[in-house]
Amino acid sequence: MSFESGVERLVRPELLAMEGYAAVEPMEVLSQYAGIPVEEVVKLDGNENPYGPSPRVGPALASYPYYHIYPDPTHRQLRRALEGYVGLDASHLVVGSGSDELIDLIMRLFLRPGDGVINCPPTFPIYPFKANVCGGRLLEVPRDTSHGLDFAGVKRACQEGAKLIFLASPNNPTGNVVPEAQVRELLETGIVVVVDEAYYEFSGITVAPLVPHFHNLIVLRSFSKWAGLAGLRVGYGVFPPKLAELIMKIKLPYNVNIAAQVAALESLADLEYLQGTIKALVAERSRLFAKLGELGFLKPYPSQANFILCDVTGKEAKSLHRGLRERGIFIRYYDTPLLRNCLRVSVGKPEHTDALIAALKEVGAENDRA
Numbered sequence: 001m002s003f004e005s006g007v008e009r010l011v012r013p014e015l016l017a018m019e020g021y022a023a024v025e026p027m028e029v030l031s032q033y034a035g036i037p038v039e040e041v042v043k044l045d046g047n048e049n050p051y052g053p054s055p056r057v058g059p060a061l062a063s064y065p066y067y068h069i070y071p072d073p074t075h076r077q078l079r080r081a082l083e084g085y086v087g088l089d090a091s092h093l094v095v096g097s098g099s100d101e102l103i104d105l106i107m108r109l110f111l112r113p114g115d116g117v118i119n120c121p122p123t124f125p126i127y128p129f130k131a132n133v134c135g136g137r138l139l140e141v142p143r144d145t146s147h148g149l150d151f152a153g154v155k156r157a158c159q160e161g162a163k164l165i166f167l168a169s170p171n172n173p174t175g176n177v178v179p180e181a182q183v184r185e186l187l188e189t190g191i192v193v194v195v196d197e198a199y200y201e202f203s204g205i206t207v208a209p210l211v212p213h214f215h216n217l218i219v220l221r222s223f224s225k226w227a228g229l230a231g232l233r234v235g236y237g238v239f240p241p242k243l244a245e246l247i248m249k250i251k252l253p254y255n256v257n258i259a260a261q262v263a264a265l266e267s268l269a270d271l272e273y274l275q276g277t278i279k280a281l282v283a284e285r286s287r288l289f290a291k292l293g294e295l296g297f298l299k300p301y302p303s304q305a306n307f308i309l310c311d312v313t314g315k316e317a318k319s320l321h322r323g324l325r326e327r328g329i330f331i332r333y334y335d336t337p338l339l340r341n342c343l344r345v346s347v348g349k350p351e352h353t354d355a356l357i358a359a360l361k362e363v364g365a366e367n368d369r370a
């Protein structure tokens with residue numbers, strides 16, 4: 001059927017033209033690709049926590065008695081448990097099906113077609129993706145070569161009618177944080193500043209305590225990375241109470257499934273265990289950073305998150321990436337104008353670092369001969 005006569009002619013044309021989101025593949029697909037059992041896959045491409053969730057999560061999910069009942073639409077228990085963790089009362093807190101859902105809801109709350117959103121690439125591609133779905137006007141202000149914000153550029157974009165700015169801190173994929181002084185200066189402009197702290201637990205740096213002092217600051221957090229719950233989809237946002245109310249008003253009623261709520265509660269009740277795995281990952285980040293640098297063809301950037309971005313010198317990132325895939329090791333590869341010939345490696349367990357480094361030595365040598 002031709003384009004004009006098909007149902008596509010009823011679809012918003014800008015969405016037909018838009019590119020979809022390139023998400024990471026699940027373990028089963030990776031294992032099939034490499035021709036090895038799932039247990040042997042070394043997955044360092046999604047910034048997931050290789051230690052998994054707290055050991056309390058499995059038994060709590062197995063014994064939960066009310067799967068046949070709709071979950072609490074306002075997540076009272078979880079928000080109450082988060083009060084202590086975040087240090088602010090529940091009127092500031094909204095829970096989402098991953099922090100991705102909160103990014104989506106924030107865009108829907110503020111953007112009408114043509115409204116401006118500032119994006120500072122290279123960064124998390126969900127921001128431009130969701131802005132486009134909402135018909136927002138992207139104001140792209142690329143970061144400088146050391147991945148800091150182009151602050152003059154951001155301020156200019158504020159004057160071009162931006163309503164929102166999204167700042168990941170630590171930034172994905174570069175690993176650096178936004179200095180609090182810059183966040184404060186942006187808040188002065190009056191636009192809504194969304195600081196995405198999906199990796200907060202690996203940096204220990206947060207602007208959440210500022211939220212009660214500003215009407216335009218939102219901080220997003222996630223259970224996906226530090227708490228090992230990426231598959232269950234649960235995140236939260238710290239909002240000025242008025243904005244929290246509005247997000248609550250426009251969200252779908254049962255947006256966070258009960259398994260995710262139970263798992264997040266158990267995680268908050270087992271911080272000692274989870275802080276142990278965070279400590280292990282932060283220690284492994286230093287070891288991985290040193291080993292990547294010693295290879296001679298990678299230039300790792302310092303990171304405050306659970307991943308490390310590397311420039312590749314004298315070799316092709318693409319063929320290193322392919323060589324690793326064939327050996328069952330999966331990482332991210334970039335070759336875009338702002339990330340030329342780069343790799344991003346999630347921090348894993350020590351044995352993952354060892355396997356990765358050994359494979360990189362082999363693949364690097366092959367790359368020389370090719």
Ligand SMILES: *Cc1c(COP(=O)(O)O)cnc(C)c1O
Nearest residue numbers: 098099100124172198222224235
């Ligand atoms: C992983 C990631 C998220 C997504 O978190 P979910 O809670 O799994 O939706 C949000 N922001 C950044 C910068 C991320 O890297």
